[in-house]
Amino acid sequence: MFLIGVAGGSGSGKTTFAKKVVKLVNSDQVAHLHQDSYYLPQQPKEAFIKGKANFDHPDAFDWPLLRSQLRALKEGKSITTPTYDFVAQTRSATTEVVGPAKVWVFDGIYALWDEEILAMMDLKIFLHVDADIRFIRRLHRDAKERGRSLDSIINQYYDTVRPMHSQFLEPTGQFADLTVGEETDVPAEVLASQIRAVLK
DSSP: OEEEEEEEOTTSOHHHHHHHHHHHHOOTTEEEEEGGGGBOSSOOGGGOBTTBOOTTSGGGBOHHHHHHHHHHHHTTOOEEEEEEETTTTEEEEEEEEEOOOSEEEEEOTTTTTOHHHHHHOSEEEEEOOOHHHHHHHHHHHHHHHSOOOHHHHHHHIIIIIHHHIIIIIGGGGGGOSEEEOSOOHHHHHHHHHHHHHHHO
16 A cells, blocks of 8 residues: 655644645545544543643644554555544544555645554655644635634734644654645645556
8 A cells, every 4th residue: 555644733724735636546446545534532631722722733633543544545455433522522422434445645734644554654745834834724614615714813823823833743754754835736636646556
């Protein structure tokens, strides 16, 4: 199995890019896995900021489960993925059986964070997008899809999103084989061509 990691700040377009690549290849042997599915059912209290859960800290994710499921995918097995309810801010009871597939595109803010997962990856990509663009995208997404108020989105951005990006997330860009900017059409085409070569 060929594993591609796509990391970047919140609102950088990781999931949009990953889905664009999968659609371009148009093969049932290429699948997409989203790190957001692996948020912990309950966030660790030690990562709380101002009494609120910190979803932008690396400790917000279920790393043991994610590692084990990625290992299973590398071995050509199927997995049962969790799903996360962002409105209720907890893991949903719904699960999904996915795989196997020859190529997986795995996206998430900390896709390039964990050493063991990095070692499994065949290609590592980091989306570098200006902070103002990422914030506007996040604002639209959280208000429209997650039922958030304007004040709560802005407060979360200042309290956790921006500081965690600087402290933990941005440094993971050093592990990328390829850095992509805001314009993703051409990089998506190039990556899709490479995936087609892998499938052959």
